[in-house]
């Protein structure tokens with residue numbers, strides 16, 4: 001398969017390196033020309049164990065290259081993955097800033113040639129793929145394409161292993177034609193019996209937020225329990241171990257500590273709450289304190 005990835009950040013470069021390792025022909029695009037120039041000279045902008053070797057191997061194998069020019073990268077692609085950033089808006093209201101996604105959609109639209117699946121790999125709220133579809137259709141009414149959602153679950157620091165041996169792959173599509181291309185892209189993972197969960201687009205978009213929210217809940221829950229342990233003289237580590245041994249609960253993400261942070265959980269949990277609010281579903285006022293708000297186990301006055 002021929003794959004183009006727009007956005008050569010953490011997710012874009014790891015996905016590009018791993019897809020090319022699967023045997024696909026991959027072009028990673030970024031509008032940060034300095035980043036692309038450095039990548040073309042073999043400099044990797046992030047440290048991720050195993051990434052530099054994987055990139056070097058696939059570049060020299062002719063399966064992976066980097067460019068700032070969408071017009072040469074997009075027309076050839078069977079699938080174009082959008083992997084640009086979706087930070088919280090600068091307004092500070094917790095909504096995901098989708099301007100990078102929409103800009104990428106608008107820029108790629110005139111370059112589409114032949115049937116292409118346009119795939120949101122970035123973490124995006126419900127309805128984003130439909131907006132991407134609308135933007136492409138408006139910009140290039142003759143484009144032959146479908147949109148899809150393929151959220152990414154990799155962890156920084158373990159990204160290559162997570163991508164090459166994921167717990168599951170989620171594919172959100174509207175029809176079998178798009179599903180077939182995405183199944184083919186991930187086909188090497190059938191060898192290790194990776195579950196491929198094929199859903200509708202909205203479900204796939206929500207799965208990513210639901211997964212991050214659940215992990216954040218586990219972290220916050222064990223911190224609440226640690227507070228109770230401190231008050232009553234109980235051992236929080238022993239408690240975490242004992243409840244984690246219950247197969248229904250699981251031991252991961254049950255380590256009392258400073259609360260969750262990083263590049264994704266804070267923005268994604270709040271963005272999910274904004275979706276809840278937008279759709280008017282079970283919105284309790286104290287849900288909206290945010291991950292560091294008053295009443296939250298992560299709150300530091």
Ligand SMILES: NC(=O)c1ccc[n+]([C@@H]2O[C@H](COP(=O)([O-])OP(=O)(O)OC[C@H]3O[C@@H](n4cnc5c(N)ncnc54)[C@H](O)[C@@H]3O)[C@@H](O)[C@H]2O)c1
Nearest residue numbers: 007008009010011030031032083084085086104122123152
């Ligand atoms: N970093 C993680 O651990 C992780 C894990 C899973 C999912 N995600 C999600 O994946 C998405 C990308 O995250 P990231 O950490 O890779 O972001 P990042 O900031 O590292 O990379 C984004 C890249 O996109 C480029 N870009 C922006 N607009 C562009 C455009 N119009 N054309 C070409 N390039 C453009 C930027 O220059 C940058 O290099 C986000 O939605 C994030 O929530 C991240």
